[in-house]
Amino acid sequence: MVTLNINGRNLSVEAANDSPLLWAIREQLQMTGTKFGCGAGLCGACTVHVNGEAVRSCQTAVGDVVGKKVTTIEGLSAKGDHPLQKAWVAEQVPQCGYCQSGQIMQAASLLAKNNNPTKEEIVAHMDGNLCRCMTYSRIQKAIMRAANEMRTAANSATERRAT
Amino acid sequence: MNSHVKMTELQSTDLSRRSFLVGAAASGLMLGYSAMPDALAATAPANFEPSVWYAIAPDGLVTVTCGKADMGQHVASTMAQIICEELGAKWSDMRVSLASNDPKFNDPVLGAQITGGSWSTMMNFDAMSRAGAAGRIALADAAAASMGVPASELAVRDSMISHAKSKKQMSFAEIVKSGKATKTFTPDELKAIKLKTPDQYTMIGFSVPQLDIPDKTRGAAKYGIDVMLPGMAYGAIVTPPVRYGATVKSVDDSAAKKVPGFIKAVTLDDKTATTTGWVVAVANTYQNARKAAEALKITYDGGPNAKLSSESLFAEAKRLQALPDSGEFFVKNGDTAAAFGTTAKVMEAEYTTNINIHAPMEPMNATAEFKGDILHIYTGNQFATRSGAIAAGAAGIDPKYVVMHQMWLGGGFGRRLDADMTVPAVQAAKAVGKPVKVIYSRENDMTMDFSRPLTYQKVKAGLDGDGKLIALNHDVVSAWPTQRWGIPDFLSPSVDKKGPLDAFTVNGADFFYTVPNHNVRAIKNEMAHNATPSGQLRSVAPGWTFWAVESMVDEIAHAVGKDPAQYRIEMLDGKGDNAGGAQRLRNTLLAAMGLAGYGTKELAKGEGMGVACVSSQERKTASWTACVAHVAVAPSGEVTVKKLTVATDVGTQVNPDGIQAQVSGAALWGLSLALYEKATLKDGGIEQTNFDSYTPLRMSQLPEVAVSVIANGEHATGVGEPAVTVIAPAIGNAVFNAVGARVRSLPITAEAVKAAMKA
Ligand code: FES
Ligand code: FES
Numbered sequence: 001m002v003t004l005n006i007n008g009r010n011l012s013v014e015a016a017n018d019s020p021l022l023w024a025i026r027e028q029l030q031m032t033g034t035k036f037g038c039g040a041g042l043c044g045a046c047t048v049h050v051n052g053e054a055v056r057s058c059q060t061a062v063g064d065v066v067g068k069k070v071t072t073i074e075g076l077s078a079k080g081d082h083p084l085q086k087a088w089v090a091e092q093v094p095q096c097g098y099c100q101s102g103q104i105m106q107a108a109s110l111l112a113k114n115n116n117p118t119k120e121e122i123v124a125h126m127d128g129n130l131c132r133c134m135t136y137s138r139i140q141k142a143i144m145r146a147a148n149e150m151r152t153a154a155n156s157a158t159e160r161r162a163t
Numbered sequence: 164m165n166s167h168v169k170m171t172e173l174q175s176t177d178l179s180r181r182s183f184l185v186g187a188a189a190s191g192l193m194l195g196y197s198a199m200p201d202a203l204a205a206t207a208p209a210n211f212e213p214s215v216w217y218a219i220a221p222d223g224l225v226t227v228t229c230g231k232a233d234m235g236q237h238v239a240s241t242m243a244q245i246i247c248e249e250l251g252a253k254w255s256d257m258r259v260s261l262a263s264n265d266p267k268f269n270d271p272v273l274g275a276q277i278t279g280g281s282w283s284t285m286m287n288f289d290a291m292s293r294a295g296a297a298g299r300i301a302l303a304d305a306a307a308a309s310m311g312v313p314a315s316e317l318a319v320r321d322s323m324i325s326h327a328k329s330k331k332q333m334s335f336a337e338i339v340k341s342g343k344a345t346k347t348f349t350p351d352e353l354k355a356i357k358l359k360t361p362d363q364y365t366m367i368g369f370s371v372p373q374l375d376i377p378d379k380t381r382g383a384a385k386y387g388i389d390v391m392l393p394g395m396a397y398g399a400i401v402t403p404p405v406r407y408g409a410t411v412k413s414v415d416d417s418a419a420k421k422v423p424g425f426i427k428a429v430t431l432d433d434k435t436a437t438t439t440g441w442v443v444a445v446a447n448t449y450q451n452a453r454k455a456a457e458a459l460k461i462t463y464d465g466g467p468n469a470k471l472s473s474e475s476l477f478a479e480a481k482r483l484q485a486l487p488d489s490g491e492f493f494v495k496n497g498d499t500a501a502a503f504g505t506t507a508k509v510m511e512a513e514y515t516t517n518i519n520i521h522a523p524m525e526p527m528n529a530t531a532e533f534k535g536d537i538l539h540i541y542t543g544n545q546f547a548t549r550s551g552a553i554a555a556g557a558a559g560i561d562p563k564y565v566v567m568h569q570m571w572l573g574g575g576f577g578r579r580l581d582a583d584m585t586v587p588a589v590q591a592a593k594a595v596g597k598p599v600k601v602i603y604s605r606e607n608d609m610t611m612d613f614s615r616p617l618t619y620q621k622v623k624a625g626l627d628g629d630g631k632l633i634a635l636n637h638d639v640v641s642a643w644p645t646q647r648w649g650i651p652d653f654l655s656p657s658v659d660k661k662g663p664l665d666a667f668t669v670n671g672a673d674f675f676y677t678v679p680n681h682n683v684r685a686i687k688n689e690m691a692h693n694a695t696p697s698g699q700l701r702s703v704a705p706g707w708t709f710w711a712v713e714s715m716v717d718e719i720a721h722a723v724g725k726d727p728a729q730y731r732i733e734m735l736d737g738k739g740d741n742a743g744g745a746q747r748l749r750n751t752l753l754a755a756m757g758l759a760g761y762g763t764k765e766l767a768k769g770e771g772m773g774v775a776c777v778s779s780q781e782r783k784t785a786s787w788t789a790c791v792a793h794v795a796v797a798p799s800g801e802v803t804v805k806k807l808t809v810a811t812d813v814g815t816q817v818n819p820d821g822i823q824a825q826v827s828g829a830a831l832w833g834l835s836l837a838l839y840e841k842a843t844l845k846d847g848g849i850e851q852t853n854f855d856s857y858t859p860l861r862m863s864q865l866p867e868v869a870v871s872v873i874a875n876g877e878h879a880t881g882v883g884e885p886a887v888t889v890i891a892p893a894i895g896n897a898v899f900n901a902v903g904a905r906v907r908s909l910p911i912t913a914e915a916v917k918a919a920m921k922a
Contacts, residue, residue, distance in 0.1 A: 016423075019450040027397070027449050032389035033382015035573070037524050038605040042854035045524055073382035080381040088380040092372065092820055095235030095828060097379030098386060098524040098573030127863045130854060132524045132574050133235045134831035136862040138824070 002062055006031070007075025017063030022046045024062050025072060033073035033101045037130070044129030047102040048072050054109035073101035076108060083153075084108055087146035095133035103129050107143050115150040117143070167434035167556040168549075168649065183294065183348040185301035191220040192339045194298045216294050217246055223322055223336030225252050230262040231287075232545040233375065234523075234575030236825055236883050240374040241817050242291055248366035249295030249358065251319035252335065259374050261569040288815075288879055289358075296356045297348050305344035306333045361815070361876060368874070370820035375571070387570040388602060390530045390541040396426055398443040398591040398601035399452035401459055402611050405847035407696050408466030409440035418458035419444060424451035428459055429594045433586050435556035438611075439466070443587045445595050449602060468694035469847040473517065473617060476691040476844065480619035480640040483686050490638070490686030491657030491664040494673050497680030499625075502634035506625030510719060514622065514711035516909040518842040518849070519615035520857055521700055525573020526608040531588035532598035533558075538565045540585050543572035549648060550582035557589040576832075577699035581613045606852040613698025614842060614849070616642035616668075616691055620711040625680075630723030632716075632734065634680040639708060641668045642697040643687045657685070670781050671705035671888065674712055675745040676734035695844060701832055702884035705779035706891075710909060713775040713892030718905065727896060728756055728774045735776075744778060744785060751810045751873060752776040752789040758871055759791035759808035766901075770795045770805070773896025779885035786880040787812035787873075790830070792893035796901045800917030804834060804866040804894060809886055811870070814877035825882045826870045833890025835860035841910050 001012050006029065015024045020039075025031050025048070037045030039058045046057040049071040076082050084104050094100045103126070110117060110125045117125070122143050131139065182197040195216040217227040227246055229239035239259035247257050299319050306324040307314035310331045317324050325332035338344050348356075361368070378384040403409035416428045424447035431441045440463055444456035483489045503509065529542035531554070538558050544550045547567040555562040572579055584601060591599040603611070618641040625634035643665035645653045654663035664685040672683040691697070700706065720730035735741075735749040752774065756762070761772055772793050778785035788811040795803045809830050816822050839858050842851045851857035870886075891909055899905050904919035 015448070015450065023448065023450045026389075027391075030391055031382075032385070032391075035386075035524070036388065036526065036602070038854050040605065040853050040855070043524065080377070080383075085380040089372065089377055092370075092376060092824065094376050094379035095237075095824060096524070096572060096574045097235065097375070097384055100379050101382040104380065123863050127861050130524065130859060130861065132522060132576070132859060134828045134835070134860060135824070136831075136860075136865045137827070137868065139862070 002066060004062070004065060004070060005068065006070045007072060013062070015062045018061050020058050021048070021060040021062050021065055021070070022057040025057060031072050031074050035098055035101055037099070037102070043099070044106055045099050045102040047105040047129070049105060049109060052109065052112060054106050073105060076104065082108065083146040083149045084111065084142065087142040087149065090145060091138045091142040093135050093138040093142050095135055099129065099131045103131065103139055107139070107146070111143070111147055111150060115147050115154065117147060168552050181350060183297045183353050185298060185344060185346045187342045187345055191218055192344055193218045194294060217298070219298070219335055219339050221336060221340045223256055223334055223339070224258055225250065225256055226258040226260055228260050228262050232543065232569065232572055232575060232579065233261065234543070234545070234572035234579065237373040237375060237818070237821050241821065242287060243374060244366050244371060244817055245288060245291040246295035248364060249292050250298045251322070253321040254366070254371050256322050256335070257374060261571070292358050293353050293356055296358060297353060300356070301344045301346040302335060302338050304346060305338050305341065308343065309333065309341060367815070367817050368819065370818055373818070373821060384571045386525050386573045387530070387542040388525055388528045388573065390570065390600060392530060392532055392598040395530065395532070395598035395600055396445050396447060396595055397449040397452040398445050398587055398599045399449065399456035400587050400601060400603060400607050401442045401444065401456050401461060402607050403440035403463045403465070405440070405463070405465045405469050406610065406844070406849055407439055407694060408468040408847070409463045410466060411440050411442060412462040412464055414442055415460040418460065419455040422446065422451055422455040422458055424448055425455045426595050428455070429591050431587060431590050433557060435553050435586065437553055437583045438586050441587060443591045443601060445591050445599060453604070465847060471690065471694045471844060471847050473844045476617050476688065476694065477515065477619055479690045480688050483688060484619065484621050484638050484640050490684040491661040492659040492682060493657065493664060493666065493669040493685050494681055494683035495658045499634045499636050499680040499682045502680035503625045505627070506634060507628040508626040508722070510624045510626070510722060512622050512715055512718060512907060514620045514714060514907045516615070516618045516707045516710060518617045518695060518844060519700055519836055519840050520609050520612045520842050520849070520851065521576045521578035521614070521698070522609060522612070522857060522859065523572070523574025523576055523578055526605055527578070527584040527603040528601060529584040529588040530598060530600040531585065531592040533592060536564055538589065539568060540565060540588070541568045541570060542584060543570040543575070543579055544582065545572070545575050545577070545579040546582070549650070550585060553582035554585040554589050557586040558593060576701040577703070578613065580699055583611065605854070609852050609857055610849045612849070613644070613696055615700035615706065616644060616695060616697035618707045620707065622711050622715045624715060624719055626719065626723065630725065632676070632678050632719060635678050636682045637672050637711065638684045638686055639669050639672060640686040640688050641707070642692040642695060643668055644697040644699055644703065646687070647692070647696055666781070667699065667703045669704055669708060671708035671777065671779055672712060673782050675741045675748050675778050676716070676731070677736050677738045677741055677745070678734070694847060701829070702779055702887040705777060705885070705888040706836065709775065709777045709779065709888045710891050713777065714895050714907065717773070717892070717896040717899065721899070726762070728752065728761060731774070731776060744787070747787045747812050748776050748778055748789070751787040751812045754810035754871060754873060755789040755791045755808050758810060758869060759793065759806070761791050767795070769797065769901055771897045771899070771901025773893050773898070773900055775889050775892035775896060777885060777889045779888045780881060784880060786882060786885040788885040788889050790889040790893040792890065792897040794894060794897040794901055796898055796904070796916060800904070800913035800915070800920060802838060802894065802898055802911060802913070802916060804838070806867040806869065807834065807890060807893070808869045809871070809889065810873060811882065811886060812873040812875065813880050813882050814875065815879040816872060816874045817879060819872065822872055822882045823870055826872065826886045827868045829882070829884060829886035830868055830870065830890055831860055831865070833887040834866070834894070836887070836909065837891035837894050838910050839864070
């Protein structure tokens with residue numbers, strides 16, 4: 001039995017320390033928003049956050065995240081209304097949708113550090129995430145839109161503090 | 164097909180002979196076509212058992228049940244949009260659900276549950292519209308009765324029925340709750356319903372948000388891989404080094420037995436011949452199943468294909484093409500043999516394409532459960548009718564005892580027309596007496612793909628003294644993906660009556676250019692057919708036939724000193740059978756040229772624009788599509804695509820934003836196949852195993868893509884595939900215009916371009 005902190009809850013799971021985090025999350029804890037695509041760190045479908053950093057859960061051992069905070073797509077926002085999730089709907093990004101949890105989690109780790117990324121920074125950050133439906137240009141637009149919303153929110157928050 | 168796969172007969176659910184029923188049920192209002200032809204149908208709502216197309220709940224929510232596989236084309240949402248238009252519901256009240264394989268959800272035209280060929284919207288538009296209108300009429304009649312006003316004075320909008328004079332109004336929810344909205348439409352009454360004309364549309368033609376998208380941003384959409392059944396075990400498969408034809412000699416599970424949770428290794432006994440030499444390791448968790456799979460020591464007999472390679476398949480294709488009596492004729496117009504005797508110039512060229520892998524992001528998977536007499540299969544599938552039969556064959560039961568539970572598809576692209584994933588799930592579930600979920604590793608998924616076949620085409624063109632194309636012989640040699648299904652209805656008679664041919668290997672070669680003497684031969688490469696069982700990959704034949712046709716037309720234009728676009732326009736004269744189609748294609752080409760600024764500016768050195776135009780998919784279901792590709796070619800031969808300008812005539816668009824998404828996705832598939840995707844066979848096995856060696860387009864390779872959709876009010880045509888087929892020839896032609904290098908093999912590699920530059 002291993003205890004993991006996922007989306008703010010401590011959950012126990014029957015998994016060997018060296019087994020991939022991906023399967024523990026998906027199949028045992030049944031949080032199926034995190035997807036399996038390649039099992040080799042090549043597609044990004046399985047992306048989750050560990051202490052805020054985007055990692056490939058298929059390449060992360062269960063034992064390595066004990067005592068750390070894991071966030072999955074289900075825990076990114078309380079109501080599915082993270083600026084990226086809203087932007088994904090506004091830009092109508094998903095086609096089959098299978099890669100999109102990973103895309104959103106990967107993008108979220110970028111915007112958490114940089115809410116004004118250039119197109120080049122977006123491409124460099126997102127290039128490891130495959131989308132077989134080829135929704136790449138809408139992904140770029142949605143990240144830009146979400147970044148814009150986050151900046152606006154940050155500015156008005158600063159203004160409120162100033163007054 | 165062998166005797167172990169029994170298809171329930173393809174029955175076209177001829178809706179013109181069925182009543183449409185609107186009936187009250189415990190859960191609200193159900194609307195659908197009668198399950199039986201009219202003569203037999205009970206008209207009393209007491210016997211109400213329609214094929215439910217949609218239902219309206221007492222809270223007013225309208226749920227449309229979609230019999231099509233939704234793999235990202237948002238077809239469920241599109242069907243809801245068509246119904247919503249005539250029903251008069253509010254878009255935010257619309258919901259979608261996915262159908263099981265009950266024949267009542269069969270496609271009304273195809274008589275089966277199959278999603279492919281960009282057929283869905285085209286074939287369902289009228290039936291969905293009438294279903295929506297019938298619902299509106301039934302609701303309005305009920306409202307009229309309770310308001311005491313004539314139904315003809317009612318207006319229906321946004322899920323609300325109102326009477327202007329008396330200011331009375333009722334919501335759909337209230338009418339449904341009243342239980343009064345029951346009505347039966349005879350086939351004649353249904354046919355007599357006057358549908359809206361396009362100028363009255365408030366839904367069709369508008370980019371309403373797709374109903375499936377919000378769940379897909381929260382990780383909430385359920386795909387086949389997400390199915391969880393109580394008490395289920397997991398299966399990991401071990402596939403042999405040979406794609407097809409291997410047999411298992413021995414399985415040593417002594418090391419696997421040490422893996423905790425290991426249950427059993429099951430060697431498949433696949434009488435449907437869908438798989439060969441597969442073993443499933445079953446365990447309590449997927450991790451343990453994988454570990455056990457890796458611990459199994461299996462020896463194989465590689466079988467008859469164990470020595471074959473891509474090279475041997477190409478060599479066999481050439482040998483077959485050279486035989487005078489190979490294959491069957493798909494097109495035989497005029498007399499090419501006589502015409503070649505009169506030509507001033509003859510040109511010949513060979514065009515090839517390599518094996519391509521579907522690799523949808525969701526690897527193949529299926530969950531099987533035996534419950535009483537019934538075998539339940541949970542998987543995302545494009546061809547429930549056939550897949551159910553394969554699952555039944557694997558279980559040794561009659562197909563009528565199989566229920567296929569449809570899930571969202573994490574990509575289809577034609578891959579999920581096949582049913583191989585059901586076989587290990589069924590046999591493992593049977594062997595261990597529990598439900599089993601089988602998940603392919605990416606390596607299993609890639610090496611056992613029903614791939615786009617390797618193709619070899621030989622084209623011989625004869626020109627008259629004015630440079631006009633007057634004779635064309637076009638031979639297409641490939642595995643036959645559709646023949647593999649074993650369903651005679653999907654094959655086509657050859658024009659020389661030599662027997663049926665697989666038109667899904669030659670579609671597109673029957674183009675809309677006027678060429679008076681024209682032969683197309685479909686030649687089956689039996690060796691490739693056996694060694695690399697092929698499948699339908701997004702757009703199928705036009706993905707290779709237009710590579711040959713549109714490259715050759717370009718070569719001819721250059722050879723006679725004409726602008727390639729102008730040369731095409733002259734051949735699109737709309738004579739004879741080509742009337743209408745040719746002009747639409749010409750206009751589309753002109754649109755793409757105009758949008759791209761073709762021929763209007765001097766390009767930098769090493770840059771070029773190339774054109775192509777296609778009538779994919781099939782001649783009778785064409786979406787007219789043209790592309791201008793703008794490329795830059797480095798001295799190393801490396802090709803960078805700067806811009807793809809695509810124009811496509813789709814007749815009528817239901818959801819313009821959705822069409823933009825589909826067409827640009829298709830165009831990028833075309834780019835990915837043209838430059839980046841190549842699989843090879845060696846020692847009978849596919850060499851590429853994951854996304855490091857099989858490399859679809861990534862974000863950093865994205866060019867500018869401009870899509871223009873022409874909607875001229877004709878019938879709606881498919882949009883998910885045609886743009887795939889126009890890109891490779893447009894890029895190849897652009898490379899020639901940029902640096903004078905003619906490449907005739909896909910994918911276009913830097914080495915090939917460089918070699919052709921020197922030549
Ligand atoms: S599944 Fe982890 S990177 Fe592909
Ligand atoms: S939306 Fe289908 S793989 Fe990205």
